[in-house]
Amino acid sequence: MSENNNNSEHTHEEHEAQPSKLTIPVAVALLLVLALYGFLLHQGFPQKWTEEAIAPHHAAEHQVEDTHKEAEITPSAAEVKHHPPYVMVAPFAALLLCIAVLPLVPAATRFWESNANKFYVAAGLGILTLLYYYLACDFPVECHWPGHSVTEPSQGGFGDFALAKTVFINAIISEFIPFIVLLFSLFTITGGIRIGGDLKATPYVNSVILLIGAVLASIVGTTGAAMLLIRLLLETNKERKYKVHTVIIFIFVVCNCGGCLTPLGDPPLFLGYLRGIAFSWTLIALWSQWMFVNVLLIAFYFLWDTLWYYRRENPLDIALDETNTTKLSVSGWMLNIPLLAGVVAAVALLDPSKPVPLTDWHPWYFLREAAQLGLAAVSLLLGSSKIRKENVFNFIPIGEVAVLFFGIFICMQAPLQILHYEGENIVNHAKTATGLKEEHLFFWSTGALSSVLDNAPTYVVFFETAKALSPNTKEEIDAKPEWKEEYEKGNMVPVGTTGFIDWHLLTAVALGAVFMGSMTYIGNGPNFMVKAIAEQSGVKMPSFFGYMVYSCVILLPLLIVMTLLFL
Numbered sequence: 001m002s003e004n005n006n007n008s009e010h011t012h013e014e015h016e017a018q019p020s021k022l023t024i025p026v027a028v029a030l031l032l033v034l035a036l037y038g039f040l041l042h043q044g045f046p047q048k049w050t051e052e053a054i055a056p057h058h059a060a061e062h063q064v065e066d067t068h069k070e071a072e073i074t075p076s077a078a079e080v081k082h083h084p085p086y087v088m089v090a091p092f093a094a095l096l097l098c099i100a101v102l103p104l105v106p107a108a109t110r111f112w113e114s115n116a117n118k119f120y121v122a123a124g125l126g127i128l129t130l131l132y133y134y135l136a137c138d139f140p141v142e143c144h145w146p147g148h149s150v151t152e153p154s155q156g157g158f159g160d161f162a163l164a165k166t167v168f169i170n171a172i173i174s175e176f177i178p179f180i181v182l183l184f185s186l187f188t189i190t191g192g193i194r195i196g197g198d199l200k201a202t203p204y205v206n207s208v209i210l211l212i213g214a215v216l217a218s219i220v221g222t223t224g225a226a227m228l229l230i231r232l233l234l235e236t237n238k239e240r241k242y243k244v245h246t247v248i249i250f251i252f253v254v255c256n257c258g259g260c261l262t263p264l265g266d267p268p269l270f271l272g273y274l275r276g277i278a279f280s281w282t283l284i285a286l287w288s289q290w291m292f293v294n295v296l297l298i299a300f301y302f303l304w305d306t307l308w309y310y311r312r313e314n315p316l317d318i319a320l321d322e323t324n325t326t327k328l329s330v331s332g333w334m335l336n337i338p339l340l341a342g343v344v345a346a347v348a349l350l351d352p353s354k355p356v357p358l359t360d361w362h363p364w365y366f367l368r369e370a371a372q373l374g375l376a377a378v379s380l381l382l383g384s385s386k387i388r389k390e391n392v393f394n395f396i397p398i399g400e401v402a403v404l405f406f407g408i409f410i411c412m413q414a415p416l417q418i419l420h421y422e423g424e425n426i427v428n429h430a431k432t433a434t435g436l437k438e439e440h441l442f443f444w445s446t447g448a449l450s451s452v453l454d455n456a457p458t459y460v461v462f463f464e465t466a467k468a469l470s471p472n473t474k475e476e477i478d479a480k481p482e483w484k485e486e487y488e489k490g491n492m493v494p495v496g497t498t499g500f501i502d503w504h505l506l507t508a509v510a511l512g513a514v515f516m517g518s519m520t521y522i523g524n525g526p527n528f529m530v531k532a533i534a535e536q537s538g539v540k541m542p543s544f545f546g547y548m549v550y551s552c553v554i555l556l557p558l559l560i561v562m563t564l565l566f567l
Contacts, residue, residue: 100544122407217258268459447516
């Protein structure tokens with residue numbers, strides 16, 4: 001697992017990307033999007049969508065029904081017990097193979113460098129998935145936007161546009177748009193903050209940067225922390241020849257494992273918060289695992305770099321690194337830190353499915369996304385262009401994430417439907433076959449799928465599976481001695497005002513989604529962005545499978561030990 005860095009990596013200036021010339025055009029485009037949203041508000045569309053989303057919940061409350069059982073809210077949903085054939089995993093698997101293999105094929109390397117070509121491949125495989133629902137799907141499909149409903153297959157005729165439309169809405173409008181808007185906003189605003197300085201690239205200094213990133217990841221999110229610190233890390237290490245391992249540990253810690261202390265840290269935990277888990281639960285339940293994994297990863301990096309890579313550096317490079325140092329400085333923060341806080345507040349407060357705290361008002365649909373884009377536009381228009389030039393800021397990394405995840409979100413609808421309806425059976429069969437404890441199965445099942453699926457929807461599937469295996473009411477707890485004992489020990493986590501979920505299962509699902517999102521480049525959005533920024537700075541990052549060698553050799557054994565100690 002050695003780094004084979006060539007001289008072209010060492011002279012990163014030859015490969016460094018150019019600052020974007022699209023800053024103002026993108027800002028203008030954002031203003032046009034906001035104007036369009038204002039027009040939609042004037043026409044009453046977001047208000048109507050919000051009313052449609054919350055109406056079933058209000059109706060359920062008036063009928064004293066359990067609002068957490070969607071099948072009771074929409075009776076026909078009980079009929080949705082089918083899923084696509086397993087062969088429909090193929091488009092998703094093909095897209096993963098393209099991401100993993102095409103950069104390694106000499107004839108395809110130049111083709112794959114283009115974000116436009118990536119989009120053609122991702123969208124093409126997404127169209128194959130939609131064609132299945134248009135031509136061959138014969139069962140109802142749940143729609144998650146604007147409210148919960150069920151789309152029934154049509155009777156007769158050629159093709160079923162309604163089913164394909166429902167799947168597209170679930171993938172793009174319900175999931176992809178909030179996902180990419182949040183990443184884009186954090187990426188854009190943090191691009192206007194420069195944590196400058198060329199520090200001595202010693203193992204100690206790099207370890208301190210990793211530790212700061214681990215803490216920040218739970219405060220401003222893994223994307224925000226990664227975008228704030230990756231340029232400082234690359235600038236500090238620019239004179240060093242061996243730096244791939246530093247970026248990889250950065251992805252492990254800052255882009256993933258550091259973000260499990262608050263619901264703001266990682267999208268899966270935020271989805272749990274939206275489903276009724278207390279905001280403070282993650283800090284109370286996961287701090288010891290956070291400490292164990294992150295401290296050991298950073299300690300491992302310090303020893304690895306000290307005893308192996310730092311000793312192999314050219315003495316002339318080390319001397320140059322020690323000579324060419326500048327003091328640490330932070331610029332652009334007076335404008336952009338409040339904007340970052342605004343993004344965090346928008347995510348926390350403007351969820352259309354929940355009323356704003358201390359009010360009965362549900363924010364209009366896409367008001368949250370409009371607020372984030374507005375804050376990003378302010379950063380682009382009022383922020384310093386000099387700082388963005390110094391950061392070599394451009395939209396290529398977020399563009400790569402957008403085009404690939406556009407296809408990923410569509411292609412993964414069929415695998416997610418399979419998991420949704422077979423998840424409990426899969427867990428029960430695996431438990432019988434392996435003899436593992438339930439929490440171990442939930443951790444590794446959630447984690448394995450979070451490595452190749454987006455970890456947010458994967459978390460939701462296993463969250464609901466864990467909830468189905470837990471008592472739904474206090475009466476159920478009292479009726480079952482083992483549940484009553486766990487409840488008295490505080491091991492039943494309330495889900496909103498009604499329902500419970502087993503503490504151990506929820507812990508396993510949360511840790512699996514967050515920690516194992518670092519196993520591949522596509523497990524979590526920031527992974528790909530850091531990879532792209534590092535490559536623009538001349539760091540030759542490993543391929544998809546090459547990265548997995550690092551994660552399997554370093555991270556996997558650590559997670560096995562954590563499982564045995566904490567789950």
